[in-house]
Amino acid sequence: MVERRKPIRIKDAIELVMEWKCRGEIEWVSIDECDDRFLGEDICADHDVPPFNRSPYDGFAIRSKDTYLANQSNPIQFEIIDEIGAGQVSFKNIGPFQAIRIMTGAAIPTGADCVIMLELVKEIQINHKNYISIKRKLKPGENISFQGEDAKQGQTLIEKGMMINPGVKALLATFGYDKVPVIRKPVVGVIATGTELLKVNEPLVPGKIRNSNGYMVESQILRSGAIYKRYENQVDEIESLLSVVKQALDECDLVITTGGVSVGDYDLLPHIYEKLGAKVLFNKIAMRPGSVTTVANCKGKLLYGLSGNPSACYVGFELYVRPIIRYWLYSQKPYLRKAKARLQTDFPKANPFNRFVRSKLTYEGDRCLVEPVGLDKSNVVTSIAWADCLMVLPGSTRGYSKDDLVDILLIDDQIGSEEPWIEIERSTKL
């Protein structure tokens, strides 16, 4: 007799998985290896930025009150008493009608309260002394970048859990982080199962196909910010599979198998969960593709049984594995980023299931448009390559039409969402 499984809601599946979420620990890496890692501590300013009042331009530091009477018909002359290159400081004090030549980025000398740009002065010599002539009035503080205006000492600039992008890296350098605290990447074990699977370098033989799911999932793991550990493809034989799953659970932070989770005679994963004494959180979800996505927990570690169908496997990963990885990395937005878009094609046929359709987002004016890419059968690999989002079509007794407003989940995005996409009660067919 075939086992009849009871599908649960996406919402409930996510909740059951997230009960087992945990946070990773900090490790320190060189600033040269920190790109795309997730910050393990807040970045606080240990000094003001800028660290001193400085000039944003090449020009002359002067006292603004000396320019009070300057205008086009009344140029005022200032004696040049010193010159400050960037990185240098002047020990001279600016007195009345004195000027110090100053370079971009250099510290404003004592006594000065403004800078006039190089382009706005005329340099002259009188009695072998150098002067500038100024024809406009300056305000106190004009052309000065004030100490601390970018960041005040002690201020938290970036919170932990943020992915390190070029701007974050610049901040790390500014505050002297030659070693950067990042969250250790979780290690995700990957075991592809199925007697039909060939290795990538094996020639095709009748009835067999090459393992592509394993490579796809590994790439998804990397994109999520984790690392993978690959185990040998497994034929549908229970003892060897059990032994590899045990080994992976010992060696990894979480484990993914692909294939073998359905109800057929060769679907061994249900038996593996039993033999492991793992608690199966769910083994059927009211969604397409990916309804057979199974998650179990074995001694606190998550063991994912993703479908052997490429698209089901792909969607199962993005909805249920990615948030666990991103939460581990302290992301405050572990779920796929959500948006809405106007559907560009008709889906006239009613479908009772919540569908995740591999799609492409385009922008027209300030509007988001979405259309499916290629076929949307769960075994079609090519469309995964072209998709940059998943369009969500909730189960419904009617179809969908062009210009309907639909939810989309962005899969290339690095920002994420605080909350997952979940179905509205009435749209769920269990």
Next chain:
Amino acid sequence: MVERRKPIRIKDAIELVMEWKCRGEIEWVSIDECDDRFLGEDICADHDVPPFNRSPYDGFAIRSKDTYLANQSNPIQFEIIDEIGAGQVSFKNIGPFQAIRIMTGAAIPTGADCVIMLELVKEIQINHKNYISIKRKLKPGENISFQGEDAKQGQTLIEKGMMINPGVKALLATFGYDKVPVIRKPVVGVIATGTELLKVNEPLVPGKIRNSNGYMVESQILRSGAIYKRYENQVDEIESLLSVVKQALDECDLVITTGGVSVGDYDLLPHIYEKLGAKVLFNKIAMRPGSVTTVANCKGKLLYGLSGNPSACYVGFELYVRPIIRYWLYSQKPYLRKAKARLQTDFPKANPFNRFVRSKLTYEGDRCLVEPVGLDKSNVVTSIAWADCLMVLPGSTRGYSKDDLVDILLIDDQIGSEEPWIEIERSTKL
């Protein structure tokens, strides 16, 4: 006398740079190292996918014509004559009222033209023989994934220049690419200049700041798909700087300096270009920040003089360096992806210059909204970390208001645009 530079349009600057674009050569890497690389050859299907007619479900392969009379009150029995696991093939031929048990993914046996799902049959035994009983009619081809329906042999599936994402990697595995042809990453030399610069691990001293631009640019280089080669920070001394720039031009595919490109006494890059005999393509652009962005060409190699101001440096990279790198990688969309969004704040002050404002994109319904992040002074580093787009505010005699529709350029996006953002003639102040 201060040099008066003539600013050129963004449009013209991009054209001048892109005249020197070139393509990288192919190198072969292991499929395990191909993530985020750019494909060096089209991926063609070397076999049909699926490679044979196969079953998408667990069930029984039968002849549809034998089910012609089946219905709820007239169950029809089929004798089970064989069983095919995934990866196996059956050498039996299905005759009238015979069935073969078939697993998901297995090849359809000879004689059968449809599959009935396991859940829809009743298994029975008669005289020690196994039968299934069927109560519904099936159509020819029902529940069969046909050979070549995903991809036909010889079909081009992915064109070169596409970035390898999880879906592309799955295709590579499917077609047996244990080695993958990718474009060699260009090597970009990075030289930070300025006597004021400290190394990241040096303590602050009066008048000096740590080099953050170099690290930021290196991170931008990685995000664009290239690799960097770092040279020692350079003080403002012409002979040593010249020698390092020469070395970098010898060793790298293109070279970036930060700082020293303005018209001040310590701005040495203009002198370096002269001594190198480099052709300066432009040294002033009608844009803010980044107006001093300079690009020269030395014996066919591009030499970028980016500003020492972090934001100017950042924008200069994204507008003028990124497309050269992406074109090198065979991307068909080398420029930043463009969209439009509704401005969320007022910019009441008129500004004659085309401004690129570090901003954040949010989605509301199917609409894109944009607002600036933090201050927008060109020396503010913190806002770069938070930005995911650049809002473009063309130079104008009036300001901008909330709800105005503005152009945005997405900086975290991996898709890009075929055409760059360019100013409309009337909006350009030169």
